[in-house]
Each structure stands twice: as structure tokens, then as C-alpha cells.
Amino acid sequence: MTGPLTPARLRPRDLAEVGAAGLRARPARVVLSALGVALGIATMVAVLGVSASGQERLRSELDRLGTDLLRVQPGRTLQGGEARLPVESVAMVRRIGPVRAVSATGELPATVRRTDRVPRAETGGLTVRAASLNLLGTLDGRVRSGTWLNAATERYPAAVLGSVAARRLGGPRPGTPVWIGDRWFTVVGVLDPLPLAPEIERAALVGFPAARAHLGFDGHPTTLYQRSAEASVDAVRAVLPRTVNPERPEEVEVSRPSDALAARAAAEGALTGLLLGLGAVALLVGGVGIANTMVISVLERRREIGLRRALGATRGQIRAQFLAESLILSALGGVAGVAAGALFTAGYALWRDWPPVVPGWALVAAPAAALGAGALAGLYPAVRAARLAPTAALNTPAG
Amino acid sequence: MIVELTGVTRRHGRTWALRGVDLAVGAGELVAVTGPSGSGKSTLLHLMGTLDRPSSGEVRVAGHPVGALPDRRLSALRARAIGFVFQQFHLTAGVPALDQVAGGMIYRGWSRRARRERAAAALDRVGLGHRLRHRPHELSGGEMQRVAIARAVAGEPALLLADEPTGSLDSAAGEEVLAVLRDLHRAGTAVVVVTHDPDVAARCPRRVRMRDGLVVEDGGLR
Ligand SMILES: Nc1ncnc2c1ncn2[C@@H]1O[C@H](COP(=O)(O)OP(=O)(O)O)[C@@H](O)[C@H]1O
Numbered sequence: 001m002t003g004p005l006t007p008a009r010l011r012p013r014d015l016a017e018v019g020a021a022g023l024r025a026r027p028a029r030v031v032l033s034a035l036g037v038a039l040g041i042a043t044m045v046a047v048l049g050v051s052a053s054g055q056e057r058l059r060s061e062l063d064r065l066g067t068d069l070l071r072v073q074p075g076r077t078l079q080g081g082e083a084r085l086p087v088e089s090v091a092m093v094r095r096i097g098p099v100r101a102v103s104a105t106g107e108l109p110a111t112v113r114r115t116d117r118v119p120r121a122e123t124g125g126l127t128v129r130a131a132s133l134n135l136l137g138t139l140d141g142r143v144r145s146g147t148w149l150n151a152a153t154e155r156y157p158a159a160v161l162g163s164v165a166a167r168r169l170g171g172p173r174p175g176t177p178v179w180i181g182d183r184w185f186t187v188v189g190v191l192d193p194l195p196l197a198p199e200i201e202r203a204a205l206v207g208f209p210a211a212r213a214h215l216g217f218d219g220h221p222t223t224l225y226q227r228s229a230e231a232s233v234d235a236v237r238a239v240l241p242r243t244v245n246p247e248r249p250e251e252v253e254v255s256r257p258s259d260a261l262a263a264r265a266a267a268e269g270a271l272t273g274l275l276l277g278l279g280a281v282a283l284l285v286g287g288v289g290i291a292n293t294m295v296i297s298v299l300e301r302r303r304e305i306g307l308r309r310a311l312g313a314t315r316g317q318i319r320a321q322f323l324a325e326s327l328i329l330s331a332l333g334g335v336a337g338v339a340a341g342a343l344f345t346a347g348y349a350l351w352r353d354w355p356p357v358v359p360g361w362a363l364v365a366a367p368a369a370a371l372g373a374g375a376l377a378g379l380y381p382a383v384r385a386a387r388l389a390p391t392a393a394l395n396t397p398a399g
Numbered sequence: 400m401i402v403e404l405t406g407v408t409r410r411h412g413r414t415w416a417l418r419g420v421d422l423a424v425g426a427g428e429l430v431a432v433t434g435p436s437g438s439g440k441s442t443l444l445h446l447m448g449t450l451d452r453p454s455s456g457e458v459r460v461a462g463h464p465v466g467a468l469p470d471r472r473l474s475a476l477r478a479r480a481i482g483f484v485f486q487q488f489h490l491t492a493g494v495p496a497l498d499q500v501a502g503g504m505i506y507r508g509w510s511r512r513a514r515r516e517r518a519a520a521a522l523d524r525v526g527l528g529h530r531l532r533h534r535p536h537e538l539s540g541g542e543m544q545r546v547a548i549a550r551a552v553a554g555e556p557a558l559l560l561a562d563e564p565t566g567s568l569d570s571a572a573g574e575e576v577l578a579v580l581r582d583l584h585r586a587g588t589a590v591v592v593v594t595h596d597p598d599v600a601a602r603c604p605r606r607v608r609m610r611d612g613l614v615v616e617d618g619g620l621r
């Protein structure tokens with residue numbers, strides 16, 4: 001026996017085989033310890049997937065709703081009082097070149113209730129607003145049942161209910177009376193949801209003339225809705241305060257409802273971070289589970305380790321074997337977790353009627369995180385296995 | 400010489416497992432090592448097989464000075480030149496004989512195909528050519544030990560070290576195992592067998608007797 005004594009390299013396939021050998025004998029333990037990692041990975045993938053699906057839905061909703069709607073409201077006076085919008089502000093805004101549509105609503109102090117026997121304080125968060133006839137067109141809204149106000153009904157005690165208002169009032173059908181202020185109004189229509197104008201969803205809308213005649217409305221609008229060509233939204237926004245109230249432009253507040261929707265999405269993103277952290281903790285616990293399994297595996301297999309050393313395994317090859325075992329465990333967990341997370345995302349998205357999306361990077365990062373956890377978990381047991389003295393390992397009592 | 404021990408001691412704390420052993424085994428020899436329990440036989444075998452290092456003295460295996468070699472190189476030496484057989488066969492439950500033997504050659508760097516071919520040949524050599532697919536629980540004690548021997552010699556080591564290979568077998572099974580060891584010796588492998596069985600020792604050309612960590616008798620032909 002001459003020549004350099006260099007250990008043969010373990011081929012990758014052989015390494016996988018010795019790594020899997022210990023697992024094949026204990027399938028139940030494999031399932032349980034891979035499960036921990038799977039839960040962590042599934043949580044992370046599901047969180048990322050659900051969040052991405054929600055964002056995708058929001059993006060398509062914004063595409064559908066458009067970002068060209070601006071809302072004008074009175075701010076505060078310099079003295080701190082409540083400002084008002086001039087009565088003629090609608091006509092002024094209509095004169096801005098790129099403006100396509102402008103409508104006014106006026107919030108009234110009156111309350112809307114199902115009957116006069118419901119206490120006045122129980123408004124259910126609902127408001128009563130005077131609405132101009134073109135409001136529905138400006139908001140791009142739709143009537144779910146009944147009709148929108150017209151030149152006749154805007155003079156009568158007739159009301160159109162926003163979607164939330166209708167629900168809170170017990171879902172009255174057109175023709176049913178509701179108690180507004182101190183008299184009965186007849187519901188003539190109910191609207192579909194208006195994601196860009198949640199305040200209209202929560203309102204009972206009456207015509208301007210009816211509001212003057214029956215509810216003491218002074219004619220000052222409290223909110224203007226205005227649409228212009230998408231490209232000129234910023235330019236319009238800049239001139240709106242001066243147009244609405246040339247004397248006191250600083251008392252005019254302009255907002256873009258689509259920005260509020262986007263901000264809500266960003267807030268949900270912050271929650272995603274929290275849930276991701278939760279997934280990471282679950283993954284950590286899964287990693288500890290694998291470490292535990294591996295420590296036990298090394299203890300139980302001291303004699304096998306001794307035998308392998310006698311057969312010519314180097315310390316490095318023993319280390320590699322147990323690392324491979326740990327990596328296989330975590331990879332099984334990772335694959336199962338990605339599958340479960342993706343399935344959950346798909347199921348949840350279908351249920352919410354969202355487009356199911358799992359970000360591509362998550363499909364790469366999640367298994368990588370699982371493998372990282374497996375490598376960390378396997379390191380210590382593998383090093384311990386490799387440090388065992390061959391004779392001591394072989395002399396381990398059976399059982 | 401395939402193994403040469405010069406002035407070898409091995410100490411565990413205050414216990415001396417070996418107190419100064421000089422022993423040389425030539426290529427192709429068949430040597431029985433006997434002696435009472437605790438006399439240092441297993442320690443001697445581990446040192447010959449480079450699984451352990453002496454506290455003092457020198458061990459040379461196939462010309463390589465064991466004391467000067469790092470663990471990696473000793474591992475490579477074991478993989479190529481040394482085969483071990485133990486009293487408790489150390490077979491893996493549920494694994495067929497062919498895979499047990501082929502798996503033993505994983506540290507040789509041979510292809511799977513080559514390993515399986517050699518495994519089949521080695522099992523044939525120990526008279527188990529008809530038991531390739533059998534799992535340990537389907538084999539008798541003698542057959543299990545012969546699978547372990549096949550695993551030890553499939554890589555054709557120059558030295559086979561057997562620590563009480565018949566210790567847990569009945570005499571008929573022990574006879575089968577001894578026959579296999581003698582065949583290997585005749586084919587040129589040096590075999591050192593630790594045994595309590597005087598019949599086994601009597602059938603070996605050279606007998607080494609130990610007591611209290613020393614070789615007290617080294618008889619037979621040289
Ligand atoms: N790892 C060890 N730690 C302490 N003492 C040991 C160890 N290994 C062997 N010995 C001691 O060395 C002596 C020789 O042991 P061993 O070589 O196993 O004897 P044999 O195989 O002849 O029965 C015994 O007294 C035993 O107790």
C-alpha cells in the first residue's frame with residue numbers, strides 16, 4: 001500500500017444517500033420535524049401571497065376606479081372656526097379647462113332613522129346629504145335598485161341611500177319610508193358601493209331643493225367631487241383652492257380619494273411585516289425542532305458513526321452526512337411549506353375574489369430560508385457526530 | 400509487514416490497556432489473539448486498525464507511520480487497506496445484504512455500479528450469493544456475520560481485523576465464519592482474529608496470547 005493517502009470525495013448522490021439513510025428508518029420523526037419548518041415557511045409564503053394578492057386587487061381596483069377624482073372640502077378659518085365653501089363654487093370649478101365633471105353635496109345636521117321611534121342619537125354613523133343631480137355620474141356610481149334622483153324627485157321628500165346606509169337601515173326597498181329630520185322621506189333608490197367615496201356610501205341623499213324646503217339647507221356645499229383628464233389632475237389640483245374660494249384659498253382642502261386607498265394598502269403592508277416576523281419565529285421554532293431531532297439522531301447512531309469511521313469515513317464526511325440529513329429534513333419542510341402557503345393564498349384569494357399572486361422572489365427566498373434554518377440546526381449535531389472518537393462510538397452499548 | 404507495533408502502550412487515565420507491545424503481522428498471515436477479558440485484545444485491534452492512537456510507541460500499517468498521519472489520511476488508509484468485523488455485526492436494520500455491502504465501499508470513491516458488482520462478488524465469496532436481497536432479520540446469525548465480513552473485505556483490504564466474530568454465534572455458525580476467514584487468508588489477506596474459543600484459536604497457524612496489556616505468548620509458525 002503506497003502512494004498518497006487521500007480520502008475519496010463523496011459524490012453528491014452518495015452524500016444524499018447517506019443523508020437520507022437515517023431518515024428512511026424513521027418516517028414518523030421525519031414528518032414531525034419537517035412539519036415545524038413547513039409551518040414557518042407556509043406562514044411566510046401565505047402572508048406574502050395574501051398581501052401580494054391584496055395589492056394586486058387594489059391595483060386593478062384603482063385602474064378601474066381611476067385616480068382622476070378630486071374631493072374639495074372646507075378647511076378651517078385662520079381663527080380656527082369652520083370654513084364654508086361659497087355657494088357659487090361649483091360654477092367656478094366647472095370653468096377650469098380640463099375639468100370634465102363637478103358635483104356638490106351638502107352635509108345636513110338632520111339624522112336618518114328607520115322610524116321616528118328610533119332615538120335621535122342612534123345615527124349608526126350615517127349622515128344626510130343634499131346631492132346635485134350629476135353626483136352619480138361624477139362618482140361613476142351605479143344604482144343597485146330603484147332609481148337615482150331626477151328633476152322631479154329632487155323636489156320631493158325622496159331619498160337615495162348609499163350601500164352602507166341601506167344596510168344599516170335594515171335594507172329598505174324602494175318605496176319604503178325612512179325618517180329624516182322630523183318627517184318621512186320615501187326611499188327611491190339604493191346605490192352600489194363607492195370605494196372612492198365612503199362618505200356617500202354612509203349617507204342618505206336628498207335633492208338640493210328638497211333639502212332647502214324640508215331640512216333647512218342653506219345651499220352651501222360641504223364637499224365637491226370633480227373629475228378631470230388624468231394627465232391634468234395635478235394642474236387642476238393646484239388651481240382648485242383659488243378657484244373655489246378666491247378670497248380665502250387657504251380655507252380650501254383638496255384631497256384625492258384614490259390616495260387614501262393606496263395609503264390603506266401601505267398600512268396593510270406594515271401588518272404584513274408583523275405577520276412575516278411571526279412566520280420567521282415559526283421557522284425558528286421549526287429549526288429548533290430539527291436541531292433536536294438531529295441531536296437525538298446522533299445519539300442513537302453512535303455505533304453507526306463508529307462503523308462508518310472504521311469503513312474509512314473522515315470526520316468531514318461524517319459531518320457532511322448529518323448536515324445533509326438536516327438539509328433534507330428542512331428541504332422537505334420547505335417544499336411542503338411553500339406548497340401549503342401557495343395553496344392557502346390561492347384559497348384565500350378565491351374566497352375574497354382577489355387575483356391570487358405569490359411573488360416570485362418569495363418562491364426562491366422561502367426554500368432558501370428553510371435550507372438556512374436546516375444548515376444552522378444541523379451544524380452543531382453534525383460537528384458533535386464528527387468529533388466522536390471511533391472506538392468510543394463503536395463501544396456504545398446497544399439500545 | 401502489514402502491521403508493526405513497537406513498544407506500544409495505551410493508557411486510559413490510570414488504567415493501562417496496553418503496557419508495551421511489540422508485534423508484527425506479515426502480509427497474508429492468519430493470527431489468533433486470545434487472552435482473558437480485559438487483557439487488551441480489543442485495544443490492540445483498534446490500534447492495528449488506526450481507530451485509536453497509542454499513548455507511546457509506534458504503529459506502522461502498510462508502511463505508514465500512524466502517529467505521523469492526520470485523521471484524514473488515517474481514514475483513507477482504513478478505507479483502502481483495512482477491514483473490520485465486530486462481534487455485534489453492525490448491520491443496518493431493513494437494508495438488503497447487497498446494499499449493506501455496497502454501502503460499505505462508499506468511502507472508496509467508486510461508482511455505484513462498481514460497488515454493487517464488488518458487493519455481489521464479495522457475498523458470493525462468503526457463500527451468500529443466494530441471499531443478496533435478504534434483510535438482516537431474514538438471515539441467521541452466521542449469515543449476518545458473513546454479510547459483515549463481505550462488507551469488510553469487498554474493497555479487498557490487505558488486512559482484516561475481527562474482534563470476537565464468533566462470540567455471539569453457536570458453534571455451527573462459528574464454524575461457517577471461521578471457514579470464511581481461512582478462505583480469505585488462503586487468498587492472501589492478512590487476518591487477525593480475537594477469540595475466546597480455543598477451537599478457533601487452534602485452527603489458526605499463529606496464536607498470540609495476552610494478559611494484563613502484554614503479549615505473554617506468541618506461538619506457531621512464522
Ligand atoms: N475507553 C476506555 N476508558 C477506560 N478504560 C478502558 C477503555 N477502553 C478499554 N479500557 C480498559 O482497558 C483494558 C483493556 O480493554 P480491552 O482492550 O477492551 O480488553 P479486551 O478486549 O481484552 O477485553 C480494560 O481494563 C478496560 O477496562
Ligand SMILES: [Mg+2]
Nearest residue numbers: 440441442562
Ligand atoms: Mg474486547
